Amino acid sequence: MSIWEYANPKKFMQTSAWALPWVMGLAVLSLVAGLIWGFFFTPDDFRQGSTVKIIYLHVPAAMMAINAWVMMLVTSLIWLVRRHHVSALAAKAAAPVGLTFTVIALVTGALWGQPMWGTWWAWDPRLTSFLILTLFYMGYIALWEAIENPDTAADLTAVLCLVGSVFALLSRYAVLFWNQGLHQGASLSLDKEENVADVFWFPLLVCIGGFVLLFVALVLMRTRTEIRARRLQALLARERLA
Template sequence: MAIWDYANPTRFLRLVQIILPWLIGLCVIAFAAGLYMTFFTAPDDYQQGATVKIMYIHVPAAWLAMMCYSIMAISSLGTLVWKHPLADVSAKAAAPIGAAFTFMSLVTGSLWGKPMWGTYWVWDARLTSVLVLFIMYLGLIALWRTMEDPIKAGKAAAILTLVGALNLPIIKFSVEWWNTLHQPASVMRMGGPTIATSMLIPLFVMAIAFTLLFFVLHLMAMRNEILRRRVRAMRLKAAATARPATVTATAQPAE
């Protein structure tokens, strides 16, 4: 199975070395094309005017916020079920990136909302679910940071990620229920399938650009994490071999 060939971190790092320049190149091209289309060829919406340009970053950011959580959930399965050694590296590297994209989609959503709804924040079902997702990302990052041992932290975070993944549809459903109960559909729908082709193509290109950006950052963050664990392992090893007498001597009274 191909994925097991890269269970060896060294082999994985070599693969990253090869594909990263290509990914970065593609990402830059996609962003250039997407931004050009957004600002020079995409028409303004007849209702929203030029503010529709915010959609070209808001929708891809929201898409990535969800894709990133899915990747973390799959990685968590990888950690717990298949015990793939790079799965928790992948999950840990993805969390801050996902949080950043979720933050982006929240900020752009509220900046889009101000001219459209007259207020920066409405407790709309979609915005609220994304806010909950943001809190979950931050909680996961906090859990990663408070646990010293990366293996134990990886397993704990994997359980929390999976419980969160099971809960996300329930949260989405209950937030929608709550929303219809409190404010009957007064809020406009964002995007939607009725969007014109002249807007759909730039949106699609921007979504590809954002996805490529995610993979570039994810691979680089995974590489950093592997290096960090090497440094940690080497330090522990060096400390254990250099002065075993003092280590045990100081460890004894602390027990």
């Protein structure tokens, strides 16, 4: 059995109907557990006090903001190469979720930055990159909305996603070149020595898992909606012709 079977809309609808409650349930469970653990059962940081706890929202949201774009890039490529409609619709479904995560990362970052750096906003490379990412998400969503024919829209947004990814990467390095910033380096890496202390690390892992599951659940749900809307459009178009 090949993975492409799930690209069949019928098979996708069946499988996702079965999987969605489980993924959503797990997402809620791990988010509730991770956030309660992080907020109430970890010590305050000796330097940052309790403000450090916003990390449990900030870091997972920021990670998923980027991962969502990567997922859109992969599904766009699959659409361009293999012409599976579900893939194009999954990319469409992921964009607003990714945009929301980007905004969450920016807002929680501002809330954290105010007590730490004494400012809500700084033109730091990481912050600036996220702001630019927001613009890319907005352009992508706007292009989907502007074009009536769904296959045309899928093709054009996929091309935009490919080109946009290259330019987003270029912007990332351009921004680094333009200003070395305030933001700390990545807090997480596989090399344990550089990580935050275990006591923060484990609840953070649970929260990241929760955000990943939440993303999957939301994208599944939205893709199902998009497939139904697409089917409805096809039926209406046929009716108008008949």
